[in-house]
Amino acid sequence: xxxxxxxxxxxxxxxxxxxxxxxxxxxxxxxxxxxxxxxxxxxxxxxxxxxxxxxxxxxxxxxxxxxxxxxxxxxxxxxxxxxxxxxxxxxxxxxxxxxxxxxxxxxxxxxxxxxxxxxxxxxxxxxxxxxxxxxxxxxxxxxxxxxxxxxxxxxxxxxxxxxxxxxxxxxxxxxxxxxxxxxxxxxxxxxxxxxxxxxxxxxxxxxxxxxxxxxxxxxxxxxxxxxxxxxxxxxxxxxxxxxxxxxxxxxxxxxxxxxxxxxxxxxxxxxxxxxxxxxxxxxxxxxxxxxxxxxxxxxxxxxxxxxxxxxxxxxxxxxxxxxxxxxxxxxxxxxxxxxxxxxxxxxxxxxxxxxxxxxxxxxxxxxxxxxxxxxxxxxxxxxxxxxxxxxxxxxxxxxxxxxxxxx
Amino acid sequence: xxxxxxxxxxxxxxxxxxxxxxxxxxxxxxxxxxxxxxxxxxxxxxxxxxxxxxxxxxxxxxxxxxxxxxxxxxxxxxxxxxxxxxxxxxxxxxxxxxxxxxxxxxxxxxxxxxxxxxxxxxxxxxxxxxxxxxxxxxxxxxxxxxxxxxxxxxxxxxxxxxxxxxxxxxxxxxxxxxxxxxxxxxxxxxxxxxxxxxxxxxxxxxxxxxxxxxxxxxxxxxxxxxxxxxxxxxxxxxxxxxxxxxxxxxxxxxxxxxxxxxxxxxxxxxxxxxxxxxxxxxxxxxxxxxxxxxxxxxxxxxxxxxxxxxxxxxxxxxxxxxxxx
Numbered sequence: 129x130x131x132x133x134x135x136x137x138x139x140x141x142x143x144x145x146x147x148x149x150x151x152x153x154x155x156x157x158x159x160x161x162x163x164x165x166x167x168x169x170x171x172x173x174x175x176x177x178x179x180x181x182x183x184x185x186x187x188x189x190x191x192x193x194x195x196x197x198x199x200x201x202x203x204x205x206x207x208x209x210x211x212x213x214x215x216x217x218x219x220x221x222x223x224x225x226x227x228x229x230x231x232x233x234x235x236x237x238x239x240x241x242x243x244x245x246x247x248x249x250x251x252x253x254x255x256x257x258x259x260x261x262x263x264x265x266x267x268x269x270x271x272x273x274x275x276x277x278x279x280x281x282x283x284x285x286x287x288x289x290x291x292x293x294x295x296x297x298x299x300x301x302x303x304x305x306x307x308x309x310x311x312x313x314x315x316x317x318x319x320x321x322x323x324x325x326x327x328x329x330x331x332x333x334x335x336x337x338x339x340x341x342x343x344x345x346x347x348x349x350x351x352x353x354x355x356x357x358x359x360x361x362x363x364x365x366x367x368x369x370x371x372x373x374x375x376x377x378x379x380x381x382x383x384x385x386x387x388x389x390x391x392x393x394x395x396x397x398x399x400x401x402x403x404x405x406x407x408x409x410x411x412x413x414x415x416x417x418x419x420x421x422x423x424x425x426x427x428x429x430x431x432x433x434x435x436x437x438x439x440x441x442x443x444x445x446x447x448x449x450x451x452x453x454x455x456x457x458x459x460x461x462x463x464x465x466x467x468x469x470x471x472x473x474x475x476x477x478x479x480x481x482x483x484x485x486x487x488x489x490x491x492x493x494x495x496x497x498x499x500x501x502x503x504x505x506x507x508x509x510x511x512x513x514x515x516x517x518x519x520x521x522x523x524x525x526x527x528x529x530x531x532x533x534x535x
Numbered sequence: 536x537x538x539x540x541x542x543x544x545x546x547x548x549x550x551x552x553x554x555x556x557x558x559x560x561x562x563x564x565x566x567x568x569x570x571x572x573x574x575x576x577x578x579x580x581x582x583x584x585x586x587x588x589x590x591x592x593x594x595x596x597x598x599x600x601x602x603x604x605x606x607x608x609x610x611x612x613x614x615x616x617x618x619x620x621x622x623x624x625x626x627x628x629x630x631x632x633x634x635x636x637x638x639x640x641x642x643x644x645x646x647x648x649x650x651x652x653x654x655x656x657x658x659x660x661x662x663x664x665x666x667x668x669x670x671x672x673x674x675x676x677x678x679x680x681x682x683x684x685x686x687x688x689x690x691x692x693x694x695x696x697x698x699x700x701x702x703x704x705x706x707x708x709x710x711x712x713x714x715x716x717x718x719x720x721x722x723x724x725x726x727x728x729x730x731x732x733x734x735x736x737x738x739x740x741x742x743x744x745x746x747x748x749x750x751x752x753x754x755x756x757x758x759x760x761x762x763x764x765x766x767x768x769x770x771x772x773x774x775x776x777x778x779x780x781x782x783x784x785x786x787x788x789x790x791x792x793x794x795x796x797x798x799x800x801x802x803x804x805x806x807x808x809x810x811x812x813x814x815x816x817x818x819x820x821x822x823x824x825x826x827x828x829x830x831x832x833x834x835x836x837x838x839x840x841x842x843x844x845x846x847x848x849x850x851x852x853x854x855x856x857x858x859x860x
Binding site: 321 | 560586587589591592594596597599600601602603604605606607608609610612624627628631632635637638639640641642643644645647677678680701702730777780781
């Protein structure tokens with residue numbers, strides 16, 4: 129497929145000849161740019177999107193506070209990127225697979241993951257689908273077609289290409305959308321994935337959240353080129369750059385990307401330009417590497433406020449509804465958090481299940497040995513002893529009840 | 536019963552698996568119309584089409600990442616890494632992703648359909664990067680199964696078992712034996728069990744344990760030992776992970792002596808794991824130190840390959856020393 133145009137002097141190109149524009153529809157005041165046309169969007173879906181964005185923001189704020197109080201070991205916020213994540217999700221069929229990095233809880237909110245389900249994972253209790261094995265925010269849901277998150281960056285990108293290729297062979301007219309940050313795009317797996325998806329024509333949407341930072345590393349130290357989008361040329365892939373704080377632009381771009389992916393079996397790259405308004409995680413303090421002034425400038429571009437202004441302009445939303453929504457979400461977060469905190473941990477046997485489809489004899493021996501040890505020292509291993517020793521369980525339950533009364 | 540070499544047996548197993556289930560896919564570098572650099576995938580593209588048997592770009596982490604995604608989706612990928620020496624770019628996908636997929640998701644998702652085939656081992660003048668035996672790196676990874684066949688009959692039966700196994704399997708193929716090892720292989724579908732060792736020769740004085748291409752070396756050493764009146768029990772471990780502790784322990788409880796041999800370097804090699812386990816479980820029955828006959832703790836050399844390898848004479852000497860201890 130290599131094409132050559134003959135020239136007779138050494139002429140080097142740098143790529144600066146091509147610049148990639150940013151697609152935007154919605155101004156911060158909620159009005160459209162001249163010539164821009166809002167994508168078809170029912171009142172019902174618009175409110176569902178907005179509700180999901182606010183619910184994500186409220187969840188993030190409360191859970192970061194809970195982490196600061198020591199109730200939670202770790203947390204990561206989606207703050208500032210709600211429009212990118214939820215707009216992309218709203219453009220998909222609900223049965224499309226989503227493979228995310230970790231800052232995409234908004235996609236789960238939009239698809240109906242309940243606060244209880246979030247909390248069970250965050251607290252790693254007996255109801256967590258992941259059986260308390262992974263750190264907080266590593267969500268997964270089979271019923272919502274949301275692949276379980278893992279910490280190694282970019283590993284999901286070639287997996288998304290493979291998943292999508294399987295969808296194509298199955299002929300079910302679905303696609304896979306893969307989220308990742310601009311930092312993760314520096315991993316080798318990014319290159320592997322885009323090249324394989326293009327060569328094998330997989331219906332996959334690669335959705336890059338370019339939020340300016342990978343922990344403390346600004347994007348100018350991540351790549352020398354004009355962002356991530358130009359790389360698509362090297363793979364001969366459809367690409368679009370979009371204002372990630374503009375819900376209407378993200379929705380319109382992703383809908384079109386999905387059409388290309390599913391109808392033409394071609395991968396698409398979307399680079400959503402946004403800003404990570406919060407710290408990288410609960411273990412990070414951004415004041416060490418960026419200015420308050422820079423943060424303030426982006427706070428004024430808040431994607432949720434932008435959509436709120438648009439909704440108000442449509443006559444679909446008002447201040448009273450906003451207040452009621454905020455209050456009910458805050459109440460719900462606190463209630464579900466209390467429920468999840470009190471739930472017991474997963475049983476000890478879950479330590480060795482799911483390593484393989486069946487527990488191997490060697491692993492069973494290790495578990496049996498552990499049980500003998502814990503029975504000897506139940507006070508030193510209360511979470512494990514709970515499922516082995518009725519006395520520990522009774523004492524735990526009593527102290528929970530006491531704590532509840534004290535509130 | 537037809538006679539096949541190991542490549543033909545592998546090709547035959549892939550053919551059976553692809554004919555049986557549309558979800559089975561074969562891919563890797565040069566796997567397509569060319570049929571693989573060793574021809575293990577010959578004619579599969581002709582027969583099953585380019586969508587099910589295809590070349591990939593030259594990127595090992597991509598091959599395994601793509602395969603993980605396919606397996607999570609419900610397909611049954613059989614991915615080929617051209618030489619085991621080149622599996623390391625995919626180490627992250629295998630160790631952090633493949634192996635942990637089911638566990639970390641609480642069994643919401645799994646990549647149990649995945650099989651990774653890769654030629655391994657020395658003795659073919661392959662130098663540093665066409666000779667390695669990396670099984671011990673993977674033996675340290677819960678969630679994987681690691682299998683090594685020793686002949687064509689085993690290669691077919693174990694590969695079919697690996698493809699249908701509910702867990703991801705790395706299938707190391709001893710490339711030195713690809714054409715050198717021939718034998719009768721049933722044309723029909725059959726499977727050999729994963730996780731079970733095989734006692735290939737019964738004996739009473741010493742247990743000699745190995746896997747893959749090293750079994751041929753063991754056979755030669757044992758013939759020399761038997762001529763000297765030493766009765767050897769020979770075990771082919773077949774599965775490195777999970778490995779069949781009970782069969783090995785049962786044999787050592789009977790013989791009281793154990794010689795373990797592999798091509799890979801000594802330090803951190805899988806013989807160390809076997810030796811430690813047998814020592815724990817057979818302490819009062821051991822009549823000699825457990826011997827390990829392995830490659831040296833060097834990269835795999837080209838010119839001095841014959842000197843480097845754990846050959847039959849080195850194994851023979853270890854058997855004699857164990858019995859004379």
